Structures are given as structure tokens and as C-alpha cells.
Amino acid sequence: MPLLWLGQVVNTTGLMMLVPIMPFYVQQLGVDGTVAVQSWAGVAIAAPALALTVATPLWGKVGDRVGRKWMVVRALIGLALAMTIMAIATGPVMLIAGRLLQGTLGGVVEAAAAFAGATGPRGKRGSALGKSFSATATGSLIGPIAGGALIGSSALAVLMLSIAVLATVAAIACALGLREPAEEVPNTDGREKDGRSPSAFRWRDVPHARPLAAAAAAAYFGIYGLIPIFAERVQTLEPDRAGPWVGTLQAITWGAALCSSAWWGRRNDRWGRPVSTFGVAAAGCAIAVVAQALVSDPIALIPLRLLQGLCFAALAQSLFLYVGNHAPADRRSGIVGSANSFLLAGQSAGPLLAGPFLALLNVTVVIGVMGLACGIAAALALRSSRLTESRLGKTAEAIHSHQARGRTAGGRLRLREGTR
Template structure:
């Protein structure tokens, strides 16, 4: 095994562990946020739901603004330092949330998590930016699988500890693990290209380099329709979460609704975990990430809209598997396309800007789903959220005009050896 291969493998291990820790920590609180807020003394259904919704959306809202700025800074000081920074931010925010005694302090901790954290975003930007051209898709697929694994593990830990009042200790433990991982990433994360004999970073033309606030994202082929697609797809997927719980509660016995929501959630993320690897390898082979994004967004939309039908447990399990497998392609395909078309000196900033559109949809979905569910029947809300993902698929079809696999620089490198 060459030195570059060893560096790449070490990078993937560190990034996977970092993303898993971050996502598991987030998902410990998200599904049980209403109960956690109630434990702080908040009373009344409206008050509890309001504070829980704000706390859930806070990190994504902060990340929407902060991610492209951190990505642009990563292009200047080194991408691995952004992963280290995100882990330190995660640790700090976990401490704040662990000692929070009221919902205001909890929201402050969540905002801190979004502003200084963003482990998943930093790790995905690193993987898409420095992954070798012929293996960038696989690197992104493996990296994204950590998010799915964390989303499977987090709710189990949260559900097991919420009744015992041990969530504070768990959050402090996550903070300690994040701190240790930050040290490991500071020492171990390296650009694998630097390990290749005779390879030196390309000099940057400072006179042509954009300012700190400009990432160059809009120079990526199909940037505008892909930005709309990112917002619409994640709005549909994440807007479904609160609506789906209400849908299950109405369609299943009241005493079993919580159990079934957990089952459907686990099935979805299990499919995402498995499919993440396949989509990564597929993007490496086909070099058509926008086409993959179009197919996945459309399949996601159809599977979500169909969940409004009275299909029973078996039908919902099938649809959630399709949804999870399709969802696995969304972020990594977008990052793959942006990463291979963005200039080297702007790559992290461009990936960060692309991720901001995903985060915008991720935060808007849950915030809009509640009021929409009040105005519309639950099945109509689910159908509209599915339609949002279908719109994302149409936008990707529009962006396909900018995808030229045979002209791609990375593919040329692969073909020429």
C-alpha cells in the first residue's frame, strides 16, 4: 500500500468517527426534544412545541450562514483545520447544552453548535475536496454513511437515557470524545496528494482569488437550478419528520404509535446507511452525479407522497426503504458535482455554499411543516412535501445540461492514468 493510500485510509477513519459522533450527539436530542424542553419547566403544548421547534432548527439556521464562510477559510488555512474547529465547536456546544437549565440557554447552545460546529459539513467538504478523482465518490459515500449510522444510534441512546435523567452525562461524554477526536484529526488528517512523490500544491494567483465572502459557487455548471433543488429536496425530506409522526399516530393504535415511528425511522436510516456506499461507487463509475441527483430526488418525492396513502405497516416499510436509499444520494452527489467542477483554490468554499442550500431546506422544512399541518389535512401535507422533492428532481434535469462527463478534469486524469 502506497503512502498516499495509507493517508487516505486514515483520513476516512478519522472523518467517519467524527461524523458519527456528531450525528449521534445531535440525534440523541432531536427526537425527544419536546420531552427535554418539558424537563426544563416549560408547560403547555404550544409553548413546548415552539421551543422544541426552535431548538431543532437552530443549528441548521446558523450553519446556513456559517458554512460557506468556514469553507472559504478552509481554502486559505487548510481544510483539515476546519474539521478540528468543528469538533471543538461540537464539544463546547455540548457542554453548554448539558448545563442549560432553561430553553433560552438550550437554544444558545444549539446556535453555538451550528455556528462553530458543523462536523458533518466540514468532513464532507474535506472528503469532496481532497479525495482522489477516481475515488472521490466512494470517499463521499463512506463519509455520508457515518451520518446514517449516527442517526440510527443516537435515538436509541436518547430513548434509553431520557427516562433515567442521564442525558446531561451523555452530552458531557460526547464533548470529551469530540475533544479527543479534534486532537487526533489535528495530528492525523492530511491531504493525500501531499504524500505523493513530486506533488506540490498548485500556486494560487492572489490577484484573481475572490474575496472572503465570495466562494465561486455560481461558476459551477448548473449552480442556480441545483441550489433550488437542494433547498426543495431537503425541505421535503426534513419537513416530513414532524408530519409523519402525526400521520402514524392517527393510523396506528395510540399505544403503539411511538414504537412504529421508531421502527420506520430505523428502517429509513438503515437503508440510507447501506445505499450510501453504492451511490458513492456509482458516481465514481458513471461520473454523472447530477443525473444521480435527479433520479434520487424524484424517487424520494414519489416515495414520500405515497406515504399519504393508507398502506399499512408493510407498505410504509417499503416506502421508507425507498426514501432512505434515495436520500443517500442527495448530498453526496451534489458535493461530488460541485467538488469536481470548482477550482482547486475555491473548492471547500464552493462545497460549503452548496451545503448552505441543503441546510436552508433542512431548517425551513420543520418550521413550515407545523403551520402547514394546521391548515391542511396530514395526508395533503405529506403529498406537498413529496411534491417539493419532485420539483428538486425537475431542477436537476434542467442542470443536466451543464454536466459533461467526458470533459471533466478528474475523469481525464483517470483515463490517462
């Protein structure tokens, strides 16, 4: 697991180092004008997620066949190639090409989540996923700090090439050192309890799949849609030091996510209600995002970014835990990949639409829209959780009633035998 953790850190550092400062970076590549900068930045931020939306389910199916270890190795090699292209980019088109490649061949987080979700007993999967996502938070903490500190200097390209080298080394280490997790023993008849073959299991067979898909997309739409306009928001509050402030605040967000990831995982194991966890966390994100439109000082953003990071840490791992618990062992990578594709759809759409929204509305209203999206995600997830609990309650009541009838019938039988 240390190798897996390290691979995720390297991958996420490369993925996130430009994200919070992307508007400033595309300006450095020669783009002028607020709307043009925000639009190019939105496309560049969304590009990896857009490619991953299509590629993740495919890579998940491949991982179920060839092994999850090799999906981690593949993603790290893809990161090395993408970072090299981005380091030598001379314009926004080449930058976006590198980001698209990063998404198409990437997916360390998804591969690692499937890997972690297959390790350990069922009651400890939440903790394993929590530790896995702490690596994502670590990379997302390191990346913005490094990117924000080096924006505007040639050292930024050197850092990208260094990450490419680290990714290559990590890929070799994972290829040699990782071992495939032992899978659960399948049913002896090769069928689930409802008679369906595990190979026929699809995303739609997960309970409440549709509302959860919408909740996943809406939550990530709001969170990632905030990123390109957050730089604009900070610039209105602190024009002279916007770059360092954006990097610092983004790092604060991911620092909170790092500190809370494992806690959410343990909570999911103890509580056993990951959908409810998702809903509560999405509600917290909604509050934090909306409040960021109302403050008048960058210092006031610090507690809000802490809250956002704390709640964001629960989203993906809770969704992956829920769908992983409902998927057959030999279909888990594919089902987790399908769940992740909905997160990625929101992650793509948010930044892509942020620029056009900003051209039509002021930044305060657009931030409110992103907060509303997180609120919708919370409502959908909490409703799904209540329906699940209601169904379980009815099932438990039916079992209790059946047992009570059995005890009553047994008592009557013993009474008749006694009178004889």
C-alpha cells in the first residue's frame, strides 16, 4: 500500500499543480481578455476529467480482466507523457492536448480506489478508501503550493518535467512491488442471490443508481466549477497578491481534506451509511461555496475553504464504498469506474460552463449557482438514503413479523400436542 499511496501523490500533484492558477497560466501562454482567459482556463481544467469520463469505465473493465495493479502502472506512465507535453507547451492548444492525454491515460485515483476497495474485510473497506483518498489530498496540497509559488517563472516547466520523471520511477516501482489483492470468494453457483450472473451486473443494478449519478455529477459540478472563477473572486479581493492567495487557499482546502479523509473512512465503516455521509458532506460543501460569494476579505475565506475541504473529502470515497459494496467482486473495478464517470462528468461540465456563466452573470451569482448544485446533490443523496433506510426498516419488520408468526405457530403446535 505505500507504493500505491506514493503513486497517487505523484499523480495528483501533477494533476492539480496548475488547476488553481490556470487562469494566470493561460495568460502566461499569451491569452488576453477576461472572458477568453476564463474560457481557456475552464477547458484546460475540465480536459482531464472530460477524457476520464469516457476512458474510466473502459479502463475499469480492463482492470477487472488484467489486474488492478497494471491500471495503476498504466496511469502513471500516462501521467509522465502528459506532463512532458505540458512542460513544453507554447500555447493553450498544446496545454489542453497534454491535459486530455493526462485524462485518457490517467486515472491513478480510480485504479487505486478499486485496488484499495478490494483489500481487507468488507467492514474495513471504508478505512482503506479513506487512506487511499488521503494520498489524493496530499498531492492536491503539494501541487497548488508548488504551482502558486512558481507561476510566472521557467522553474514551473522544470517542476512538470520532474513530476514526469517521478511518475516513471513510481510506475516501475509499482510494476515490481505491487501485488494484486486477494478477491472475495464468489458464490459456488456463480450467481448472486437474485439469480443474476455477476458478469451481467451493471451500474443500473446498484440501488438508487440514477439519483446517485445525478448527485455525483451535481456535487462535482459545483466544486470544480468554482475553481476557475475562484481565481477571479480572489483577484477582486486582493488584486496585487491574487496568485499566492489562490495557491494558499487551495492548499488549505486540500490540507483539510488530507486531515479528514481517513476519519470519513472510519466513520463510514462504523456508521455503515455511505450515501447519508455523501449527502451530509455535499450539504456542507454547499454552505461553504455559497458563503465564499459573500465575504469581503481573503482572510475570511480561510474557514470556508477549511469547511469545503473537510466535506469534499467524504464525497468520492463514500460513493465508491457504496457501489463497491453492491458490486460483485469480479465487476468491482468496472462499477466503480462507472460511478466515477458521473463525478467526472460534473468535474468537466463545471469548469467548461464557468467561463460562459461569468460572461453573462457577475462572479457572486455564478458562485451561488455552484453552491446550489452542491445543495441539489445533498438533497438527492439524503433522499436516497432515507428510501434505503425505509426499505431496510420494512424488510426488518417483515422478518420480525415472520419470526413472530413462526413462534406463535410453534406454540400452538406444542399446545395441541400437550392436550393430546
